[in-house]
Amino acid sequence: MFSSSHVLKPFTYNIKIPPGIIDKPDNHILRTLSSMKGQYYDQKIYDEMLQKEDALLYEVYEKIVPEIPGELIQGLSIVHFGKVGNEYFMTKGHFHSVLDTGEFYYCLQGHGYMMMETPEGEWAAEELVPNRAVYIPGRWAHRSINIGNVDLLMLFVYPANAGHDYGTIERRSFRKIVVNQDGRAVILDNPRWIAP
Ligand code: F6R
Numbered sequence: 001m002f003s004s005s006h007v008l009k010p011f012t013y014n015i016k017i018p019p020g021i022i023d024k025p026d027n028h029i030l031r032t033l034s035s036m037k038g039q040y041y042d043q044k045i046y047d048e049m050l051q052k053e054d055a056l057l058y059e060v061y062e063k064i065v066p067e068i069p070g071e072l073i074q075g076l077s078i079v080h081f082g083k084v085g086n087e088y089f090m091t092k093g094h095f096h097s098v099l100d101t102g103e104f105y106y107c108l109q110g111h112g113y114m115m116m117e118t119p120e121g122e123w124a125a126e127e128l129v130p131n132r133a134v135y136i137p138g139r140w141a142h143r144s145i146n147i148g149n150v151d152l153l154m155l156f157v158y159p160a161n162a163g164h165d166y167g168t169i170e171r172r173s174f175r176k177i178v179v180n181q182d183g184r185a186v187i188l189d190n191p192r193w194i195a196p
């Protein structure tokens with residue numbers, strides 16, 4: 001679509017809340033339960049849910065720019081609310097293929113956690129509430145988790161050359177999970193985590 005000599009024109013776009021949509025997105029990604037195989041700790045409940053329905057867990061609207069250093073990809077992520085057993089709906093999560101690239105998120109609506117982890121297994125979880133920004137430094141894998149009862153809406157911006165490594169998280173998962181216990185979101189060790 002773009003060549004490296006392409007000169008991008010400045011552009012603007014509007015975000016509509018509700019329902020959580022951006023003008024003229026170049027990409028609309030929809031991820032359902034079936035794309036989360038092995039990620040929810042209660043595999044039995046996951047399989048039972050999937051047999052009934054391949055539920056929509058989250059969506060991403062993106063504005064595409066050339067995937068070259070210096071440009072920034074941006075968009076809107078929408079994590080729907082719900083649970084697999086007592087574990088909240090969440091994104092797959094990933095490292096960036098260019099590991100040293102960071103990402104900026106800004107929460108517009110909802111309540112959640114940004115779960116983060118380094119290749120060495122250090123972890124961090126930042127709570128997401130409306131009008132709170134979170135900065136994910138380079139090297140930190142990230143997963144958004146919706147612990148509320150409305151859609152979690154976030155803007156994101158990241159280097160266009162970052163790329164996505166999903167395989168590492170698919171294999172080892174995240175060290176921590178967020179589950180509902182007695183009506184509260186609690187962070188627990190993930191029994192499925194494989195230490196690096
Ligand atoms: C891009 C980024 C977000 C996520 C989105 C969906 O680098 O972090 O746009 O892509 O939140 O999550 P994943 O990509 O993990 O399915």
Ligand code: MN
Nearest residue numbers: 096103142158
């Ligand atoms: Mn990312």
